Amino acid sequence: MKITGISTIVVNAKMRNWVFVKVETDQPGLIGWGEASLEWKTRAVVGAVQDIAELLVGEDPRRIEHLWQIMYRQQFFKGGVVTMSAISGIDQALHDIKAKDYGVPLYELIGGHVRDTIRMYDHLGGGTSEAVYNAASRESFAEKAQQSVNDGFTALKILAVPRTEPLDGAKALHHAVELMGVVRDTVGDDVDIMVDLHGRTTPAMAIQYAQALAPLRPWFFEEPCQPENVDAMVEVARAITIPVATGERLVTRWQFREILEKRACAVIQPDVCHCGGVSEIKKIAAMAETYYISMAPHNPLGPLATMVNIQVGFSTPNFLIQEVMRSDVPWRNDVVDDPLDIRNGYVYPPTRPGIGIEIDEVEAAKHPYLPEDEARYFHPDGSVADW
Ligand SMILES: [Mg+2]
CATH class of the missing domain: 3.30.390.10 (Enolase-like, N-terminal domain)
Structure with a gap:
């Protein structure tokens, strides 16, 4: 061949x-x-x-x-x-x-299934100042969270933290607690809520947010600072009680090596579309396994990436939970021939050979390349803020 x-x-x-x-x-x-x-x-x-x-x-x-x-x-x-x-x-x-x-199915090629179901989590977004500071917007978060629970999800993620200055004040902390509180009140104590800080906080601020949010029991605390300096991530991980998750911007096993050796997190989040593919994510997962660290693959991209992650999750012992994107475009499933079947927040083993879906090239051609939306952010004083 x-x-x-x-x-x-x-x-x-x-x-x-x-x-x-x-x-x-x-x-x-x-x-x-x-x-x-x-x-x-x-x-x-x-x-x-x-x-x-x-x-x-x-x-x-x-x-x-x-x-x-x-x-x-x-x-x-x-x-x-x-x-x-x-x-x-x-x-x-x-x-x-x-x-x-x-x-x-792909999972048979890479070890066979080690579990019978994959637990999925829903991503509610957020993270803008408006989402965090605005009461009406907090209400809409409550509605989104209720919808996720109604759809059967037992775990969801929010960006409860706004864009934060290097050393921000009590107002930012207070409103993050309010937003997370609204979501916690809506879903109750049995649903796991993850908080993504998107690397937009310094270690000093991440530690303060963690202390403020800890009573609301976040399940994990994602990218509490930018990933270039692993010792900074370690500083946060040692100072807080919420498990740290990170890794969506890291590629290859060599970049994950330092994170693991320094035990900078409890959960790694490689992206199968960036880290080196199926071959590499399996190796990264095995390395993490030797540190008793779990894997929750990053997955905000297209429908094919989601299916690859499902196949990997079924065959990987230290896989934890799978992120899924549901709210980008209404025609998301039209470009593939078999949409993902999430039943009550869980996915069952795929049966078709290969990754399990084909791209519909006729449908795909209806949405040609356009430059991505501009996403540039600044602090109130005009200096550049992290995404
Ligand atoms: Mg993230």
Whole structure:
């Protein structure tokens, strides 16, 4: 079997573009799909897929590990989120091809199922000053939280913390507690609420938010500071009682190594569209397992990425819970041939060979590339704020 072509299809889904990677083979009808979406770097990823494709055309797609080594090591400059997103999409497509060739769902190819269900969590968003400070907006959060519970979810995530100055005051802390309190009151004590700080807080502020929110029992505290300085993350993790989660911006096992060795978190959140694909997320998960650290994959991207994560979750012992995006575009499921079936907040093992869904290229073509929405933020004094 040989790879005959690698191409991309870009689908604009409002705030982000989904980059689907298509790997074709010389076997009639046998193609693989992957996803390499990377917001605000869409055209760079498409170019990176083209650069890497030159290494793979003519190779046997079933030699996944060998091809991963070629993609990662045979072009002098390694890593970086653009290159690794391209590798991730291609690696997923190679897994799709191999599992289809064997006639099994992907999870069977990567270890078989270690659990019978996958617990999903809903993402309510937030994080704008308006969402946090505005009473009407807090009410709308209560409605969204109630809807998640009505839909069967037992866990949800909110950005309860507004964009925060390096050292902010009591008002910011007070309103974060109010927003989280509204959601806690709505869902009761049996639903797990995760808080994502989006790396927009300094360690000093993250520690204060954690102390203020701790009585409302957040399940985990995500990206309490930017990830470049692991010791800063460790400082937060040691100072608070809420488990820290991080990793959505890290790529390859080498970047996760320091996080794990320093025990900077309780939960890692690699993104299968950035970290290096199925091959790499399985290795990162195994490394985390040796530190008794769980994995909750980051997953705000397209429908293909969600299915890949489902397949990984079924075969990974230290998998914890799966994020799912439900509120980006109403036609989300139209571009695939089999929408994700979430029953009462849980997903059951897929049965179709491969990743389990195909891209509908006719539907996809209805939403061509557009530049991503501008998302630039500033503090009140005009200085740049983190996203
Ligand atoms: Mg996050």
